[in-house]
Amino acid sequence: DAEITQSPRHKITETGRQVTLACHQTWNHNNMFWYRQDLGHGLRLIHYSYGVQDTNKGEVSDGYSVSRSNTEDLPLTLESAASSQTSVYFCASSPGTGPTPYEQYFGPGTRLTVT
Amino acid sequence: AQSVTQLDSQVPVFEEAPVELRCNYSSSVSVYLFWYVQYPNQGLQLLLKYLSGSTLVKGINGFEAEFNKSQTSFHLRKPSVHISDTAEYFCAVREVSGNTPLVFGKGTRLSVIA
Numbered sequence: 001d002a003e004i005t006q007s008p009r010h011k012i013t014e015t016g017r018q019v020t021l022a023c024h025q026t027w028n029h030n031n032m033f034w035y036r037q038d039l040g041h042g043l044r045l046i047h048y049s050y051g052v053q054d055t056n057k058g059e060v061s062d063g064y065s066v067s068r069s070n071t072e073d074l075p076l077t078l079e080s081a082a083s084s085q086t087s088v089y090f091c092a093s094s095p096g097t098g099p100t101p102y103e104q105y106f107g108p109g110t111r112l113t114v115t
Numbered sequence: 116a117q118s119v120t121q122l123d124s125q126v127p128v129f130e131e132a133p134v135e136l137r138c139n140y141s142s143s144v145s146v147y148l149f150w151y152v153q154y155p156n157q158g159l160q161l162l163l164k165y166l167s168g169s170t171l172v173k174g175i176n177g178f179e180a181e182f183n184k185s186q187t188s189f190h191l192r193k194p195s196v197h198i199s200d201t202a203e204y205f206c207a208v209r210e211v212s213g214n215t216p217l218v219f220g221k222g223t224r225l226s227v228i229a
Binding site: 035092103106109 | 121159160214218219
């Protein structure tokens with residue numbers, strides 16, 4: 001079955017380190033998204049991509065970067081981790097075309113702790 | 116730009132009682148509307164969506180929502196809740212035209228009490 005996976009599921013890192021969170025989908029979806037979820041803030045969009053080589057900044061993009069070299073993957077990199085980036089991170093994808101182009105499918109999340 | 120307001124951050128309700136989770140949106144153009152559910156320690160999954168047509172939309176697990184354009188609302192309802200409905204519920208909006216991502220509300224935590 002097609003799916004969207006995230007790895008690692010849990011990560012503890014130190015302030016200042018570079019961290020990369022992986023997101024992989026097997027639906028062949030054009031669109032991919034990264035969100036962070038924090039208490040009281042709901043889901044906030046970090047970066048998104050509408051296709052290979054396309055990336056766009058979301059609401060809270062400072063300190064994060066993404067690259068899209070193929071359809072299946074959108075890794076999220078924290079260039080220099082900060083305690084304020086402790087959060088649960090969700091990846092999502094949507095077809096972009098077809099009968100349900102905007103319906104987003106979410107991964108299980110990555111819990112990141114920056115100490 | 117569109118925005119979503121979920122009026123209640125927490126809603127406690129007794130088992131088998133009805134529930135309504137409120138969602139209001141702001142947009143100057145036509146929109147698509149969605150409700151997602153997040154069970155503990157899981158990702159979000161789609162509950163229901165309004166794209167066009169009938170303003171009463173039925174989703175999974177007995178939930179339904181009604182699109183009210185004049186009141187810019189998309190409230191979620193269930194006539195009788197179960198313990199298993201305990202979860203966080205998110206309303207989301209997207210403009211019909213253009214290529215913008217979904218905008219999510221801050222969520223409503225539904226707690227069903229036995």
